[in-house]
Amino acid sequence: MKNIKNICCIGAGYVGGPTMSVIAQKNPHIQVTCVDLNEARISAWNDDNLDNLPIYEPGLAEVVKEARGRNLFFSTEVDEAIDKADMIFISVNTPTKTYGEGKGKAADLKYIELCARQIARVAKDDKIIVEKSTLPVKTAEALKSILHNTGNGVSYQILSNPEFLAEGTAIQDLQNADRVLIGGDDTEEGREAMQQLVNIYASWLPKERILTTNVWSSELSKLVANAFLAQRVSSINAISELCEVTGADVSEVSRSIGMDSRIGSKFLKASVGFGGSCFQKDILNLVYIASSLGLQEVADYWEQVILMNDYQKHRFARKIVKTLYNTVADKKIAFLGWAFKKDTNDTRESAAIYVAEKLLQEQANISIYDPKVKKEQIITDLENLGTLDPEAIHKRITVVSNPYEAMKEAHAVAILTEWDEFAAYDWQKVYHNMMKPAFVFDGRGILDLKNLTKIGFQLFSLGKSNTAVK
Ligand code: NAD
Numbered sequence: 500m501k502n503i504k505n506i507c508c509i510g511a512g513y514v515g516g517p518t519m520s521v522i523a524q525k526n527p528h529i530q531v532t533c534v535d536l537n538e539a540r541i542s543a544w545n546d547d548n549l550d551n552l553p554i555y556e557p558g559l560a561e562v563v564k565e566a567r568g569r570n571l572f573f574s575t576e577v578d579e580a581i582d583k584a585d586m587i588f589i590s591v592n593t594p595t596k597t598y599g600e601g602k603g604k605a606a607d608l609k610y611i612e613l614c615a616r617q618i619a620r621v622a623k624d625d626k627i628i629v630e631k632s633t634l635p636v637k638t639a640e641a642l643k644s645i646l647h648n649t650g651n652g653v654s655y656q657i658l659s660n661p662e663f664l665a666e667g668t669a670i671q672d673l674q675n676a677d678r679v680l681i682g683g684d685d686t687e688e689g690r691e692a693m694q695q696l697v698n699i700y701a702s703w704l705p706k707e708r709i710l711t712t713n714v715w716s717s718e719l720s721k722l723v724a725n726a727f728l729a730q731r732v733s734s735i736n737a738i739s740e741l742c743e744v745t746g747a748d749v750s751e752v753s754r755s756i757g758m759d760s761r762i763g764s765k766f767l768k769a770s771v772g773f774g775g776s777c778f779q780k781d782i783l784n785l786v787y788i789a790s791s792l793g794l795q796e797v798a799d800y801w802e803q804v805i806l807m808n809d810y811q812k813h814r815f816a817r818k819i820v821k822t823l824y825n826t827v828a829d830k831k832i833a834f835l836g837w838a839f840k841k842d843t844n845d846t847r848e849s850a851a852i853y854v855a856e857k858l859l860q861e862q863a864n865i866s867i868y869d870p871k872v873k874k875e876q877i878i879t880d881l882e883n884l885g886t887l888d889p890e891a892i893h894k895r896i897t898v899v900s901n902p903y904e905a906m907k908e909a910h911a912v913a914i915l916t917e918w919d920e921f922a923a924y925d926w927q928k929v930y931h932n933m934m935k936p937a938f939v940f941d942g943r944g945i946l947d948l949k950n951l952t953k954i955g956f957q958l959f960s961l962g963k964s965n966t967a968v969k
C-alpha cells in the first residue's frame with residue numbers, strides 16, 4: 500500500500516480550512532495544501548496577522564500558526580495541487596439549487612462536478628477522492644462516472660467522509676470527534692483506500708471512533724444526522740409556545756426530559772430558530788430525495804421541521820410588533836447578535852436576518868451589534884433576500900461597535916444570538932438609557948429574567964410563561 504504523502508483539499512471554506520489545518524497539525528509527515536478559486540480568501544488564510552484569517556473559530560489561529568508553512572499551505576494553484584496529491588478532498592459548497600428542476604430544495608452540485616472534471620483533466624496518476632462536502636446519497640456514482648470515463652488510464656477510489664464539525668466549536672470537534680465516518684467500496688482497492696484515510700485520522704483519534712461503512716450509508720448518514728439534530732430544535736421550539744400559554748417553563752421541560760438517558764440533554768435549547776448553512780439546506784435535500792423517490796409521507800414528515808423553524812422566526816418578529824402597540828414604524832429596535840450562533844462570524848441563514856426582514860417591512864429602524872459580524876455582511880445578507888428596497892436597508896439599518904450605543908434610546912432590545920457577553924452587560928445602565936416602557940425580547944433564553952424584571956424591563960423570553968410581556 501502506497502503511503503499518503505500529499506493531500507490536497509479543494510475548497511478553503513468553513514469546513515476545508517479548519518479540517519485541513521487539524522489534519523496537518525496532527526500529521527506533520529503529510530503535506531497538506533488547501534486550494535480555492537477565491538483569491539481574497541486564500542490571501543486571508545496566508546495573512547501574517549492571524550486575526551485576519553477568513554474564518555473566526557476559537558483555537559483555529561493557534562493550529563494555523565503551528566502548521567502553516569511547515570506542512571500546511573493555502574494556494575490558488577488548483578491544478579498544481581491536484582497533480583501532486585495522492586488524496587484529494589472535495590470540500591466545496593453545495594448550496595440549495597436556486598434554478599431549474601428541484602429549485603429551492605435539491606442540492607446544487609455544479610461546483611462538485613466542476614471539481615471532478617478538473618481532477619479528470621489534470622490527474623496523471625492514481626488518486627483517492629474524498630467527498631467531504633455534504634452530498635445527496637448516490638453522488639459518488641456521478642463522480643465515478645465522470646472520473647472513470649476520461650480514458651487516460653488513471654484509476655480512482657471514491658470515499659465518502661462527511662464532516663460533522665459545528666461552527667464555533669470546529670477545532671474542538673475536529674480534535675476530539677465523537678466519530679469519523681468513512682464510506683467506500685467493498686472491494687480490495689476500496690478497503691485499501693478506506694484504510695489510508697483511517698490511518699490519517701488514527702494519528703489522533705482512537706480507532707473505535709473511526710467508522711467504516713458502504714458509500715451510500717455514509718452519504719445518507721450525514722443528511723440524517725443534521726435532520727435529527729434540527730428536528731430536536733424544532734421540537735423544543737414547538738413546545739416553547741405551548742409553555743408560554745400553559746405556565747410551564749421550557750428550560751425546566753428541557754432539563755426534565757433531557758435527564759432521560761434515552762432522550763439526552765443536548766440540542767434542547769429553545770431559540771428564535773435554527774440557522775447556519777447546513778440544517779435547512781440538508782433537510783430540504785432529504786425532502787427532495789424522498790419526494791423524487793415517491794416517498795411523499797417521508798418528505799412531508801421532514802419538511803415539517805423547516806416549517807416549524809420558519810414559524811418560530813416569524814412568531815418572534817410578530818411578538819415584537821404586537822407588543823410595541825402594533826407598530827414599530829420609525830421606532831428604534833436594538834439587535835444584540837447577528838451570527839447564527841455564538842462564537843462564529845458566519846451569518847448564513849441566521850434567524851436575525853428573517854426577524855430583521857419582517858421588522859424592516861414594518862418600517863422599523865434597527866441598530867445592530869454583533870461582536871464578530873461586520874456591517875458589509877449584514878447589509879449583504881439583507882440585500883440578498885431580494886424582498887427589501889436597498890435604499891430602505893441603508894436608511895434603516897445602523898451597525899455599531901458598542902452594544903450600549905445600539906441600545907441607547909431604543910424602544911426595544913432583541914437578543915438574536917447567544918453570545919456570552921450579552922448576559923453580563925450592565926442592564927441597569929441599559930434600562931436607564933432606553934425609551935420607556937423598556938422592552939426586551941430574549942430569543943435565546945440567556946438573560947436573567949428575575950433581575951431584568953426587577954430593574955423594570957418589560958421582558959419576553961421564549962418558552963417562559965412568567966414574563967411581563969404576554
Ligand atoms: P464555504 O462556502 O465556506 O466554502 C466552500 C469553498 O469552496 C469556497 O471558498 C469556494 O470558493 C470554494 N470553491 C467552490 N468551487 C470551487 C472550485 N471548483 N475550485 C476551488 N474552490 C472552489 O462552504 P463550507 O461551509 O465550507 O461547506 C462546504 C461543504 O461542507 C458543504 O457541502 C457543506 O454542506 C458541508 N458542511 C459544512 C459545515 C459547516 O459547518 N459549514 C459542516 C459540515 C459540512
Ligand code: UDX
Nearest residue numbers: 662663664665666766767768770773774775777839840
Ligand atoms: C450543524 C451540525 O451540528 C454539525 O454536526 C454539522 O456538521 C453542520 O451543521 P452548525 O450549523 O455549525 O452545525 O451549528 P449547530 O451547533 O448545530 O447549530 C445550528 C443552529 O441550531 C444554530 O442556529 C443554533 O443556535 C441552533 N440551536 C442549536 C438551537 O436553537 N438550539 C439548540 O439546542 C441547538
